[in-house]
Amino acid sequence: MSEQTATHEPAQRPQPPALRDNRDFRLLWAGAGISFIGSRISVIAYPMLVLAHTGSAGDAGVVAFCANLPYVLQLLAGGVIDRLDRRRLMMACDIGRLAAVGSLVAALLAGHFWLAHVATVAFVESGLTILYRISERAAVRHLVRPEDLSRALSRNEARERAAGLLGQPLGSLLFGLVRWAPFLCTALSNVVSLFTLLVIKREFGAERASKPSGGLKGFFTELRVGLVWAWSQPFVRVLAGLIAGTNMLFAGLSLALQYIVREQGGSDGQVGFTIGLIFALSGVGGTLGALTASWWMRKVSLPAVVIGCNVAWALLMPQVAYVRDTLALGALFAGMGYAGALWNVAAAVYQQKVTPDEMQGRLLSVATLVAYGTVPLGALAGGLLLDHFGATWTVLGLGGAMCLLALTAVASPSVRRLNLS
Structure with a gap:
């Protein structure tokens, strides 16, 4: 297929x-x-x-x-x-x-x-x-x-x-x-x-052309077929790598943000309020990104959406290394949240369009596993980097890795050829 x-x-x-x-x-x-x-x-x-x-x-x-x-x-x-x-x-x-x-x-x-x-x-x-x-x-x-x-x-x-x-x-x-x-x-x-x-x-x-085979053997055979199909799609492979990489970096960035806010001093209540405000602004940005995603997808091509979101992250993430004003940090995270929501919708539309109905569950489960599987690693690596290098160099390192992912999206032939027509 x-x-x-x-x-x-x-x-x-x-x-x-x-x-x-x-x-x-x-x-x-x-x-x-x-x-x-x-x-x-x-x-x-x-x-x-x-x-x-x-x-x-x-x-x-x-x-x-x-x-x-x-x-x-x-x-x-x-x-x-x-x-x-x-x-x-x-x-x-x-x-x-x-x-x-x-x-x-x-x-x-x-x-x-x-x-x-x-x-x-x-x-x-x-x-x-x-x-x-x-x-x-x-x-x-x-x-x-x-x-x-x-x-x-x-x-x-x-x-x-x-x-x-x-x-x-x-x-x-x-x-x-x-x-x-x-x-x-x-x-x-x-x-x-x-x-x-x-x-x-x-x-x-949709009604399936044939009933699924019974027993554990049939169940695991269907799992294998779904995984083989997903791996055979070039863009799915690139998409999986980009999602895994960006989620791992954002897990580290989230920890770095908490480290930065706590370094600035204040009571636990003040620190909690500041972090909560920044994440709330990020959520507002994400909600706006989701609400406008269909407009973007009508105006620009799907490759432009995918590449643009990764480039936006690469530009915004390193700035967290130097910005310390709460509202400015909130604005940076709101921008990254906006791009994240737009990226999620674009990926979901593509997946829904190209995946056979009888494989939807398996491909979505793989996507969710990829999306969340690297988060603990990102948090662990972020903590180690913060302990050894501090917030500024850690965030710059995360930003550099994000730049590499953005370049991967730009250079990928599978991304550039992507269309839903």
Whole structure:
């Protein structure tokens, strides 16, 4: 199959309505958005709960490890998504998350706290959220017209950026009121998501030409086929390398920012407010980038979007080495967030267009693994560099590496030939 091959829905399936009149897409967009806010609320609340009960950073680290462990297993998740009905799978995820988080709410209301219980709930909720998110992303192109796909994905990216902006401060606020409140809010978000899935009428996937082969052997054979197909696409290989590299660099840059702010002095509250303000401005930039992504993709070519975003990062990142004003730092991070959202939408549109429907889950799981797999390495390397060289030289080093990635994007024949026609 060539790089530009795309699958089409069966001819007898009616065309979805225009995006402004698309009831099913609006329901999925809203339900998934509320679900994502709920998951962001619980993510910030888990370590707060552990620290409040045990006072141990080590215990909080165990729970954080359990919450992140499902990312390592998501290749298997992609295979599951491609073999099952996506809407039913998302509904099962909502029910599973509701049961897991609901059990934690019940325990806390009864005055009980068990570290193993919290770690298990964090693992289950995170794993089911990954399944839900990849299934939802794979379903979008079946709910909208092909000409509306870029706008739909832009709205999805804006929704996820907004969920991050709302979820973490809301989780902190709710925890300050009563310890079980964040988890109750997460459980209620799963109820809302489940309801929206129940009332959506359109199917979430095309009918497969043949049923998937049964047994573990068939399952792992399909995984291998999906990985081989992904690796055979030149742009997918370049895209994977660029995503892995940039996410690793931004993990180091995020740590460097916290180091820079703390070096400037002030109380813990002042430091926290400053860092929170900068990341909030970054989130605003990302939301604006997502909302304008479809406009950019109508005005300029896809190679120009991909190359332009990488060049923008290469220009903005090194400036963090010398800028110390809070609002100026926020402006730099807002610019990088804007480019990041635009890049995410462009990559998502390309992936949706060229990936056969029966491989959507596997390719999305690979993309998510690549996107998040290098983050711990970036944070670890950033910490070591900061200890040995300080903030200025560390950020300049990260900026130099970003310049190399931007040059890779400029020089790549696969990127320059990229088109969706």
